[in-house]
Amino acid sequence: MDAPILAVDELCVAYGKVEALHHVSLTVRAGEIVTVIGPNGAGKTTLLSAIMGVLPRSSGSVAFLGVEQGDVEVERMVALGMTLVPEKRELFGDMSVEDNLLLGAFMRRRLGHRDEQQTMAEVFGIFPRLKERRGQRAGTLSGGERQMLAVGRALMAKPRLLMLDEPSLGLAPLIVREIFHVIGNLRKTGVAILLVEQNARAALRIADVGYVLETGEVAMSGSSEELEGNPRIVESYLGLGGKR
Amino acid sequence: MDIQIALLLAQDGIVNGAIYALLALALVLVFAVTRVIFIPQGEFLAFGALTLASFQAAKVPGTLWLLIGMGIAISIIELASSSRLRGGRRRLTFALGWNLAYPAVLAAIVLLAKPGDWPLVLQVVLALALVVPLGPMIYRLVYQPLASASVLVLLIVSVAVHLALVGLGLLFFGAEGSRTPAFSEASFSLGDVTITGQTLWVIGASLLLIVGLYLFFERSLWGKALRATAINRVGAQLMGISTTQAGKLCFLLAAAIGAMSGILVAPITTIYYDTGFLVGLKGFVAAIVGGMVSYPLAAAGAILVGLLESFSSFWASAFKEVIVFTLIIPVLLWRSMTTRHVEEEEE
Numbered sequence: 001m002d003a004p005i006l007a008v009d010e011l012c013v014a015y016g017k018v019e020a021l022h023h024v025s026l027t028v029r030a031g032e033i034v035t036v037i038g039p040n041g042a043g044k045t046t047l048l049s050a051i052m053g054v055l056p057r058s059s060g061s062v063a064f065l066g067v068e069q070g071d072v073e074v075e076r077m078v079a080l081g082m083t084l085v086p087e088k089r090e091l092f093g094d095m096s097v098e099d100n101l102l103l104g105a106f107m108r109r110r111l112g113h114r115d116e117q118q119t120m121a122e123v124f125g126i127f128p129r130l131k132e133r134r135g136q137r138a139g140t141l142s143g144g145e146r147q148m149l150a151v152g153r154a155l156m157a158k159p160r161l162l163m164l165d166e167p168s169l170g171l172a173p174l175i176v177r178e179i180f181h182v183i184g185n186l187r188k189t190g191v192a193i194l195l196v197e198q199n200a201r202a203a204l205r206i207a208d209v210g211y212v213l214e215t216g217e218v219a220m221s222g223s224s225e226e227l228e229g230n231p232r233i234v235e236s237y238l239g240l241g242g243k244r
Numbered sequence: 245m246d247i248q249i250a251l252l253l254a255q256d257g258i259v260n261g262a263i264y265a266l267l268a269l270a271l272v273l274v275f276a277v278t279r280v281i282f283i284p285q286g287e288f289l290a291f292g293a294l295t296l297a298s299f300q301a302a303k304v305p306g307t308l309w310l311l312i313g314m315g316i317a318i319s320i321i322e323l324a325s326s327s328r329l330r331g332g333r334r335r336l337t338f339a340l341g342w343n344l345a346y347p348a349v350l351a352a353i354v355l356l357a358k359p360g361d362w363p364l365v366l367q368v369v370l371a372l373a374l375v376v377p378l379g380p381m382i383y384r385l386v387y388q389p390l391a392s393a394s395v396l397v398l399l400i401v402s403v404a405v406h407l408a409l410v411g412l413g414l415l416f417f418g419a420e421g422s423r424t425p426a427f428s429e430a431s432f433s434l435g436d437v438t439i440t441g442q443t444l445w446v447i448g449a450s451l452l453l454i455v456g457l458y459l460f461f462e463r464s465l466w467g468k469a470l471r472a473t474a475i476n477r478v479g480a481q482l483m484g485i486s487t488t489q490a491g492k493l494c495f496l497l498a499a500a501i502g503a504m505s506g507i508l509v510a511p512i513t514t515i516y517y518d519t520g521f522l523v524g525l526k527g528f529v530a531a532i533v534g535g536m537v538s539y540p541l542a543a544a545g546a547i548l549v550g551l552l553e554s555f556s557s558f559w560a561s562a563f564k565e566v567i568v569f570t571l572i573i574p575v576l577l578w579r580s581m582t583t584r585h586v587e588e589e590e591e
Contacts, residue, residue: 052482078484090479092472102465103472107484109465157483 003066004029005161005192006051011060013043013050020046021216023060028161028192033183035195035203035224037237038213044196045087047213048163051194052084053077065160078107081160087169089150093139097130100138100149104156116156123152126182144175151182161192168199180206200237204228212237251437253554259443259512260526261550262450263289266505267527268534268542269457270498275536276474277494279395280387283402286524287409288375288502290517293510294413295503296371297422302360306416307374308351314381315343321385343381350374364425372503379499380492387495388488406521413517421514424507446508453501454543466493526553526568533575545575 006028013021020043028034036044049055051062053072062069064080092100101123105116124131127148133141138149147167154162164183168176176199184206186193197203204210204224212220212233220227227233267285274282291307298305322339350373353359359370386405390398428441461467473480473490481487506515513519526549533545549568556567 054481073486074481075484075486078482084482086478086482088478090476090482092475092479094475095468095471099468099472103468103480103483103485106465106469110484153483 004063005032005065006194007063008047008051009061009063011047011050011062012058013046013055014058019058019216021050024213024216024218025060026211026218026221028194030192031187031190032209033187033193033195033207034209034211035197035207036211036213037197037200037203038219040198041215042213043216044213045165046216048084048165048194048196052082052163054084075107078157079111081158082163083154083157083159083161084163085150085154085165085167087165089146091138091146091149091153093137095138096135097138097141097149098134100153101130101156104153105158107157119156119158123155126155126185127152143171144178147171147175147179148182151179155186155191159191161194162186163194163196165196166198167195168197168202176202200233204238248436249558251435253558254551255437255439255443257551257554258547259446259550260553261547262447263505263509263523264527264530264549265543265546266450266453266501267524268530268546269454269539270501271524271527271531272534272536272539272542273470274494274498275531277470278383278387278391278398278491280398281395281402281528281536282498283399283406283521283524283528284382284409285498285502285527286520286522287406287413288379288499288520289506289509289523290413290515290520291375291378291409292371292503292506293424293515293519294417294422294506294517295375296367296507296510297424297515298417299359299362299367299371300424301422302358304354305371305374306412307378308347308354310412310416311374311378311381312347312351314378314385315347318343318381318384342377346377364427368507371507372500375503376496376499379495379497379502383491383495387491391487391491410518410521413520417517419517421516421519422510423514424510426511442511446512449504449508453504457497470494522565526550529569529572529575532572532579535579 004027008024008026010023010025011021012019012023024043024047026034026036036047038044046055050057053069053074053076064077064082069077092103095103098120101120102116105113105119109116124134129145130148130152133145138146141149151164151167167179167183171179180202183193183195195203195207204227207224210221210224210227211218212227220230220233222230228238267289271282271285274280274285295305295307319340322336322343326333326336353370354374359367362370382405386401387398390401393401426440426442427445430441432439461471469480469485470490470493472483473485473487477487480490502520506520509515527546530546530549531542533548534540534542549571552571553564553568557564560567
């Protein structure tokens with residue numbers, strides 16, 4: 001079997017003396033959608049930030065594309081093909097949709113690739129709404145459109161691993177469904193996806209593998225069918241009428 | 245006052261205003277991207293002008309020693325830190341090339357090639373080549389290790405850098421002022437008013453620089469990356485835009501703008517080692533008019549400062565600086581009433 005795209009082993013992260021992640025291990029393979037679910041404050045965002053190199057790690061290792069990444073910088077991870085869509089989107093509000101997308105390809109341009117117009121056409125194919133709004137300032141977009149732009153901007157980097165932090169946050173149910181539909185379809189493009197979500201039902205529906213993170217530790221993991229059938233998961237995260 | 249004097253004063257005000265506008269744009273740029281209030285901006289004006297004047301006096305400008313010294317300091321830091329970072333070898337070669345080899349080459353040119361006999365254009369190019377790299381070097385030495393410090397700490401550090409540079413300026417160039425020859429001796433008369441060629445040079449070059457900056461920010465990838473960093477630092481970092489590189493680029497632009505404005509005004513005004521501070525402060529007043537974020541408002545503010553200064557020097561010359569700096573009070577009042585307070589994004 002190929003080396004996994006991402007292998008996190010016994011990762012610990014601390015904020016000062018408070019440890020936010022304890023010995024977390026997880027694996028993402030090519031073409032796979034892996035979701036990390038769990039309650040607020042479980043350390044999901046911390047996990048993504050530590051993988052991306054935004055936060056320093058206290059111990060444990062992260063291997064990306066089969067190579068262990070020691071003391072990393074964010075730019076280096078981006079150059080290697082890792083992209084994070086953060087919880088707050090972090091768009092460039094005063095710039096146009098098109099410029100936001102273009103900057104998504106910043107690292108590819110620096111590495112000498114000149115295919116951003118073609119990639120942009122692909123992103124417009126996935127999110128036709130962005131094409132209509134291409135000249136508009138990102139700050140004037142609706143919540144759903146902003147999320148589309150955040151995902152589209154990340155795709156402009158042509159990542160090997162796309163990490164999404166709470167893409168459903170603050171969005172209307174219909175939009176959530178649309179976004180998750182798109183995420184599910186991205187699998188076909190071959191990108192591996194690590195999806196962090198509080199909306200466990202939507203996340204498990206499109207994911208292959210799920211991890212449950214509780215107070216900084218992996219409490220449970222398995223295929224998404226297993227997790228969906230697990231009575232504890234049903235009770236804590238899916239609520240009544242878990243099967244729909 | 246008759247119309248002729250008014251026109252003369254206006255011409256003066258616009259010329260000075262153009263220089264303030266350049267400095268104000270540099271201040272806004274540096275602040276927006278790095279949150280540094282760059283007090284030493286004016287020193288680049290003085291260094292640019294005085295370095296050029298040194299060449300013309302067939303002297304070796306002290307800025308050469310500063311460049312060599314900072315290059316050595318940075319090289320030591322890079323050598324010490326390269327063992328800890330991945331991919332350090334290539335980065336190290338690059339850093340040593342810029343910080344040791346480049347100053348060495350310039351030193352060879354300055355000491356051996358006798359730039360005193362060169363034509364003015366080449367002297368200008370050499371002066372820029374000496375002074376402009378000091379910008380990113382100062383960023384690397386002073387501000388990069390403080391990238392996460394608060395605006396106030398960065399401001400205090402800026403004051404320190406300013407004092408250090410003014411001191412070095414006195415050491416390098418002495419206490420007497422210098423003037424350089426005009427770029428062109430031509431002059432035109434418009435009715436009763438004479439317009440010198442240098443006036444047109446200052447205004448034209450300033451406009452050209454402003455248009456160039458506008459195109460850079462609107463069209464080029466790096467320009468957009470700098471704007472993105474100014475708007476959202478976290479978002480820019482996640483795109484792979486390095487905060488450090490953005491910072492160095494900003495300081496490079498700021499130093500270039502500063503040195504060029506110095507070279508532009510040196511034929512009109514006598515420049516002393518400490519002239520930069522006052523000129524920089526007036527640019528700062530203009531930048532405040534733009535709230536440290538708006539480029540067009542800062543440029544308009546600069547013209548206002550220039551006109552205010554020249555007209556008040558006619559009516560109340562003893563108070564001309566007071567009047568200019570007092571402008572800041574109504575501007576701040578107006579801004580605090582019309583704009584909402586933006587919280588600093590830091591946690």
